[in-house]
Amino acid sequence: MSTKIYVGNLPWRTTDVQLTQLFAAHGDVLSVRIISDRDTGRSRGFAFVTMASAPAAQAAIAALHGSLLEGRTLVVNEANNQGGRPGSRPTGPRTHEDA
Secondary structure: OOOEEEEEOOOOOOOHHHHHHHHHOOOOEEEEEEEEOOOOOOEEEEEEEEEOOHHHHHHHHHHHOOOEEOOEEOEEEEOOOOOOOOOOOOOOOOOOOOO
């Protein structure tokens, strides 16, 4: 299991400090990265938290998935190491090869 956790459905006002405090109850937090829109700088509503160990990550996922933060139900699961969100498709120009 990875130590990197995806945290979704975050309130727009959520800070790194809030997430660090929330996850620290389940183990040592190495980093918190809230993803923001490049153009506006506003939170996109999701983040990545890296825990110090796999057991700490598992404990955080078990305890926090489905919990409430400022009235929003959090989605907390193991991060997808392939980039992008689960189920996302690659972007870019499509190519077509004629037979």
